[in-house]
Amino acid sequence: MPVNISPLLAEQLLPIDGIALGITEAGIKKMNRKDLLVITLDAGTTVAGVFTQNRFCAAPVLVAKNNLTQQSIRALVVNTGNANAGTGEMGLQHTQTTCAALAALLGCDAQQVLPFSTGVIMEPLPIDVILKGLPAAVVNLKADNWFDAAHTILTTDIVPKAVSKQIQLDGQTITITGIAKGSGMIRPNMATMLGYVATDAAISQSLLQEMAQYAADHSFNRITVDGDTSTNDSFMLLATGRAGAEITSKESAAFIQLQEAVTEVSTTLAKMIVRDGEGATKFITVQVDAGKNHDECAKVAYAIAHSPLVKTAFFASDPNLGRILAAIGYAGVNDLVVDGIQLYLDKVLVAEHGGRAQNYQEEDGQRVMNQSEITVRVVLNRGIATTTVWTCDFSYDYVKINSDYRS
C-alpha cells in the first residue's frame, strides 16, 4: 500500500485558466477504465518539456520532441494501456495518426499536438480504439477535470498523484496544478514516467524550458523505484499566461519564485511516485553529504537506493546495515577511503572509522527501521557536495505486481 499519501480530493485541485481536460474510457487494454486524456491549451500558452534518455524511446516521445521544436502547441493527448515503444515504423505512424485525428477534431494542425503513451512495451498500439475514443474525450473537455485526469493516466499506480499550489507574483495570484503517474520502471533520467505541471503565469518558452529542466533535476530525476529507466518518461510544463505577471528575465525575483513553486509541486509529485512505488511499504530518503562533487554523491546514493539487499532489509525492518556499507563500497568511487565515512539512520550514528560506531546499539537502529519513513545519511567527509535521492523498499508485492503485470 502507498506509504503515507493522503487521499486526493477533487476540490483540492485548482483549474488553470486557459486549459481544459477531457477524458474517456476508450478500452485500450481493459474495458471500463479511464485510459484516454486530452488536454487543450489556449493560444499563447508556452510549453516546455524534458524527455527520457532511453535509446529505445517510444514513438510518442520522438513525435512530441519534434513537435515541441515549433511552438504554438494547442493540445496534448495521453493514452495508458500501451506504451507504443519498441514498435518501429508502425508505431510512429500510429502516433502521427492519433495527432492528426485529434487536430481535426480541434481545428488545429497535427504538429500542434503532443502525444504521450504509457503501458506495455513492444505491443502494437490499438489505433482504431484510440481513434474511436477521441471524440468522447473532446466532448468531455472542461477546466475542472484535473482530478479525473490524474486517475486517467495511472497504470500500476494505486493512487492518483496531483497537487495544486498558489503563490503571489507581483501582486497577482498565480496557480500551479500538476499531475503525474508512475510506480514501476522508475529511474527517471531527465523526467518521470509522465508528469504535467501547468500554471497561469506568463513566461517565454525559453525561460520555461530552463525552469522545466531545473524542476526535473530536483524532483523526478532524484527518485528511483527499481532502477529501470522508462522508454516513455516525459515531464511537461505548461504556462497559459492568463494570470498576467509576465516573467521576462531569469534573474527576476518572479522567475525564481515561480521556479521554486514549480519545483515544489514537481517534488511533491515525484515523492508520491515513490510512496506509491510498486509494492512499497516504506519511503526512504538517501542523503549523501560532504562529497567531492555531485557525481560521486549520486553514485553512492543510487548504489544504496538500487541495492536489492538494502531494499529487502528495509522491507523486513532488519537493521542489517552492513549491506549499506557494502553498497557504498561498490558504488564506483574508486579513491574512497572508508575510514572517513559516517553512516546515520535518521539521527542514529551507525558506522564510522570503517566499522560499527562505538555507541551504536542495535535497538536504536531497530527503532528507526520500524518506521515507515527513514533517512539514510552518508557523510563522505571529503568535500562540500550533497545529493538526495528518494526511493522505497523492495517487497513480495513488487515481485507479484511485475509477475502478473500483463495478465
Place this chain on the structure above:
Amino acid sequence: MPVNISPLLAEQLLPIDGIALGITEAGIKKMNRKDLLVITLDAGTTVAGVFTQNRFCAAPVLVAKNNLTQQSIRALVVNTGNANAGTGEMGLQHTQTTCAALAALLGCDAQQVLPFSTGVIMEPLPIDVILKGLPAAVVNLKADNWFDAAHTILTTDIVPKAVSKQIQLDGQTITITGIAKGSGMIRPNMATMLGYVATDAAISQSLLQEMAQYAADHSFNRITVDGDTSTNDSFMLLATGRAGAEITSKESAAFIQLQEAVTEVSTTLAKMIVRDGEGATKFITVQVDAGKNHDECAKVAYAIAHSPLVKTAFFASDPNLGRILAAIGYAGVNDLVVDGIQLYLDKVLVAEHGGRAQNYQEEDGQRVMNQSEITVRVVLNRGIATTTVWTCDFSYDYVKINSDYRS
C-alpha cells in the same frame, strides 16, 4: 530450488596431492553447523588470488592480500556466519589473532596463513568461538575432505558447489579440484564470494597469478544474481606441484591447456552459484554480440541481467520482452541506434528494426520463457566484440530469503 544442479557425490571429488582439509562445527552463528575450514598446503605450493574491488573490503581480504605478497603460504582458514567486514580496527586484530592461532597449531608463521570470512557484515567476529574451534579442525585434516569442505563454506546456498577434472599434461595426469560458495550479494568484481581451485600441477606464482586473473575474468566475473558486489569476494588458485609437469612459460602448450582446464572448473563453479542464486527458478544466459568493444557489450548484458523488471518477467514466464528493449535502451551506450539491433530468445527472433520482428509470434516467445534455461541474445550489429553474462530470475523467494537472513 537450484536450477538443474545434479546432487554432489563425495566420490566425484578427487584429492589434490599436497593438500589437506579439516572442518569443524565451531558454532560461529548457529550451533550444529559446519562453519570452520582449514586447508593446509605442503611446502612449495604456489598460491595466486584475486579479491573484491569493494572499497569496504573485509579485514580478512586486507590480511590475505598482504600475506600473499610474500609466498610460502602454508594454510588457509575460512569461517562462515560472519564476514568480519565493516568491523574497523578490531576486525583486523581478530583476523591477525586467527592467523596466529592457526600458525601456532601448524608450526608455521602467522604470515603464512591466508584468512577468509563470509556471512553477516558489520558484526564483531566471535573470535573466542573461532579460537576454540581451530584445534578440532586441525585434528580433522585429511586429503579426501573436499566434499565436507564444500558444505562448510556455504551460507544461504542450498547446494554445495564443487567439481574435479583431470587432464594429461606432458604425459602426466594432472588433477584440478575446486569448491565455491555464493548465492546472494553476487556481482563479483575480480572474484566470486569464495572460490578455491587447487591443482597438483607445478607452476610458478607469477604464471599462476596470470592464470587466476584469466580464469576469474571468464567465470566468476561474468555472473550476477542481484548486482551487489560483496565485501569478501576472494578466488584462490593453489598449485602443489606434486604431479610434476612443471610449467615454465606462458607460451607453452601446457600453460594454455592448464589455463583452459582451470577456467572450465571455475566456470562450472560460477554457473553453479547462479543456478543456486537466492530464490532462482531459471538460469539465464545473456549474450551480447557484434558490439564495438567489450565494454559496451558488458553494459548491455548487465543492464538486462540486473533489471528487476526483466528478472520478474522471467520468474513469471511472461514474454513481456519490451522490458528487455527498455534495458538495452538505458544501458548507457549513448550512440546506440536501436533500429540496427536484433533480439533473440534462444533461436526465436523477437525484435528488429526498432520493434517486434515481423514473424514473431507470442507463442514462440512463450515456449522459450517456459524453459528453465534461456538464452537472451542481443546482436548490436556495430562491431565484432562479444560478451556473455550468466544470471537468474527474481522471485518471491529472493525477497523472503533476504528479509529473513539474520533471523
